[in-house]
Amino acid sequence: MASQKEKEKHIKSKLNDFDGWFNEINTIRDDRGAAILAAAYLDAYLEEILIAFIIDDEKCKEKLFGSAGVMSTFETRAHIAYGLGLISNNEKEDCVIIAKIRNKFAHQLHNRSFKDDDIKSVCNNLRTLKRSNSKGKEEKLAIGEREKFMFSISIMALEIRERIKNIEHRNKQPEKNRDL
Template identity: 40%
Template sequence: MNGLPTWTKHPSGIVPENEHERRTLEYGDLLQATAGESDRGLVITAAAHVEVYLERILKAFLIDDADVKELFEGPFAPFGSLSGKIKAARLMGLITKEEAKRVDAMRKVRNIFAHELNASFDHPDVKKLCAKSPIKDGRLADRDAFLHMAMNTVIHLIYRDIGVAASHKRKPLMNEDREKLDSYRSVRDE
């Protein structure tokens, strides 16, 4: 996955001073991209952004190694699909169970739009998904409920990788660490 466009100067002319400002502009771009978009465009754009954010979060957690890219690229990459990224991020404790449910709901709706030529928010399979939690909120039309849920999910994930990198980044296992881990086995076996 190529990810989102990278720029040093935002198309609006703003030059972000730090990564947080760049991400805030990126979120604005997402809001602008979904405004007036077709149903298909809205769903696919929102899901693509979430997939990029999950990949960033996972990469921020994993050790720095050239082999990490093999987890995300190629036909048999375990984190090559949105589903794989959702499961990995949840099981590594990088997203909550509720966030995983929301992203998975987005994935399911995206899959219908990706595989059905006549998909819209009036499509029976989309309506079925939008009629239940976490999309349905009881107040909004299906398209608006999906967008509301998606944007509320995105706003929590867009900066998450920065915090993960600062406090949860994994380090390669060194011999002295391995020996300490192995010592637990000998204590357990006694």
């Protein structure tokens, strides 16, 4: 079984290859595969920003991020990252929406598509791509739901990647023998 440090190193190498990931996603014709892979990529960025923020203690990281850890799910990571001020409320809300969409693809066996009404409806709630015009009215983008989903993830992943580079650990090492 790989150590937490080995897993972190593997994740970092994959996250640094944004172009490779983006190209891979665009070669996947199947909506299900693309949705699951894209959501996993954003989830890995959330894990990485949280790991960058916490103290450098392998046992702590394993308890937090391991398979039974309190930060083992995508949606939980989004809420915690928001609570720590690492992502915005809009990014947190989009992560929750992306997790819902991913789950729709992952947990239903047949014929899921970004063209399905329930998935289209949820995609239309993504905030990352919503922009207002000069009069304060929201402009609708003339792109499909799959593109909204993928572009939202791409934008958030790039923004989180930049934040990871700038995070300073509050406590690189846990305090030893601290009397309370």
